[in-house]
Amino acid sequence: MASDESRLDVTIGDVSGSTFAIGDHAHAESHHGTTAPREEDIERLLDAIRELRADLGRTRATPQTADLDAALADAEDEITRTGNPGRSRLQRLRELLTDAESLTAVLASAATLAGLLGT
Template sequence: MTDPHDEPSVTLGNVSGSTFAIGSHARAVSHHGTAPARDEATEQLLAAVRELRADLTRVRGTDRTAALDAELAGAEEEITATGQAGPTRRERLRALLADSQSLLNVLASAGTVAGLLGR
């Protein structure tokens, strides 16, 4: 039986306002006090993500719409936290949007009708 006093240990004091990572593949990212800067394209993507999430609440939910909404929520959080949506997140969104093409056609056609009615 091993003596618990022989085990390595780590002691952390007050770490408020600090950023650290532990482990061989750990990565620490810190954004204390300010939101990360976003370029115009990312601002437009964030606005479109929020708009599509709002639109999804207006349609009957399915497994596909739930998966799409979850990924859109993740993208919104990622953009808000880091100032961008990473390539992996973008690829997952593209795949989900391609799978949801019929839903998107309905939403796009509703927008077209609304635009024509506004004339």
């Protein structure tokens, strides 16, 4: 048992939103309030999603374009928060773009996104 002289009392108060490390070789790294780093291909995908959403805003709204815009918004949000879209989200976008073939023929942004998704 350690003597009173070598004992160290530590009190930690509220640590929400904090980063700390304890120990001789401890390492702390904080990413609070920052987004996860993204790869270049994910950046291109995010740019294409944003461009298509902007283009959709300039077209006549239909249930099909509303579904596509909602899926694009979800994908944009997920990429922004996590740095990557989930596989199921990408599959949903592929399906919606395939169903909206007339958009890919008219909107260059839809064709670009379809190409990046491999549809």
